[in-house]
Amino acid sequence: MSESVNQPILLVEGLGKNVANHANREHVSADDELVILHDIDLCIQRGDSVAIVGPSGSGKSTLLGLMAGLDVPTRGTIFLDGKNILQLNEDERAALRGEKIGFVFQSFQLLPSFTALENVMLPLELQDNGGTYAQAREQAGQLLARVGLSEREHHYPSQLSGGEQQRVAIARAFVSKPSLLFADEPTGNLDTHTGQQVIDFMFELNREQDTTLVLVTHDHVLANRCARVLELQDGQFCRAAKVEQG
Ligand SMILES: Nc1ncnc2c1ncn2[C@@H]1O[C@H](COP(=O)(O)OP(=O)(O)O)[C@@H](O)[C@H]1O
Ligand SMILES: [Mg+2]
Numbered sequence: 423m424s425e426s427v428n429q430p431i432l433l434v435e436g437l438g439k440n441v442a443n444h445a446n447r448e449h450v451s452a453d454d455e456l457v458i459l460h461d462i463d464l465c466i467q468r469g470d471s472v473a474i475v476g477p478s479g480s481g482k483s484t485l486l487g488l489m490a491g492l493d494v495p496t497r498g499t500i501f502l503d504g505k506n507i508l509q510l511n512e513d514e515r516a517a518l519r520g521e522k523i524g525f526v527f528q529s530f531q532l533l534p535s536f537t538a539l540e541n542v543m544l545p546l547e548l549q550d551n552g553g554t555y556a557q558a559r560e561q562a563g564q565l566l567a568r569v570g571l572s573e574r575e576h577h578y579p580s581q582l583s584g585g586e587q588q589r590v591a592i593a594r595a596f597v598s599k600p601s602l603l604f605a606d607e608p609t610g611n612l613d614t615h616t617g618q619q620v621i622d623f624m625f626e627l628n629r630e631q632d633t634t635l636v637l638v639t640h641d642h643v644l645a646n647r648c649a650r651v652l653e654l655q656d657g658q659f660c661r662a663a664k665v666e667q668g
Contacts, residue, residue: 437461490519494508523602523604565593569623605635605638617644625647
């Protein structure tokens with residue numbers, strides 16, 4: 423299937439994940455599995471913003487990891503831009519991920535021995551068609567300026583505050599102009615004010631680059647900034663509505 427504007431950016435059908443039941447690890451059989459994600463259906467259109475909320479352990483990170491192609495499901499299908507990512511081999515999936523997907527983690531996950539600039543340049547350098555070093559340098563510099571960190575280009579993660587590290591991580595996630603950005607509790611390790619700043623940058627870049635946002639959060643203020651809020655409970659969606667604030 424070729425790329426088309428009317429096609430959903432992400433289409434998930436009957437997606438499920440089982441894991442071995444660790445309590446009985448010595449004799450694991452097919453019945454000895456835990457269903458951590460039931461059959462999830464989800465359709466996300468280009469430019470949409472979707473928040474996934476739900477209690478700890480409800481399967482949010484598992485779902486995000488599957489949709490981003492970081493993990494493989496037990497059942498179901500995932501179409502990214504019309505392409506069934508589960509029919510791709512590991513290398514093809516990694517290439518598609520590099521081209522289309524950005525990911526922001528709660529724990530930032532910057533490379534400690536790389537400077538801020540080098541961390542942001544990395545996705546471009548990993549792309550087959552990522553352009554020259556000078557172009558990567560230029561784009562990474564622009565993104566860091568965009569999140570207010572021009573002065574920090576040559577600092578290492580350990581020399582940056584949590585909020586600054588997360589801004590570097592956001593610059594890194596956006597530098598390859600992904601169609602789809604996943605963020606797993608991006609403000610979970612930040613204080614309210616810093617978290618707010620980080621989120622502002624994410625939504626600004628989302629608008630500028632027309633990126634589709636899918637984020638997991640405990641923060642209802644953040645969730646309500648998304649066009650859709652989906653709630654997971656015990657590995658299933660239980661409702662799709664804006665969350666009451668209070
Ligand atoms: N690799 C795994 N092996 C066993 N259990 C797992 C694994 N990954 C997640 N789980 C379990 O699946 C459930 C959902 O986990 P997770 O997706 O991390 O939830 P959330 O992000 O909503 O807190 C939890 O009960 C967790 O312990
Ligand atoms: Mg989680």
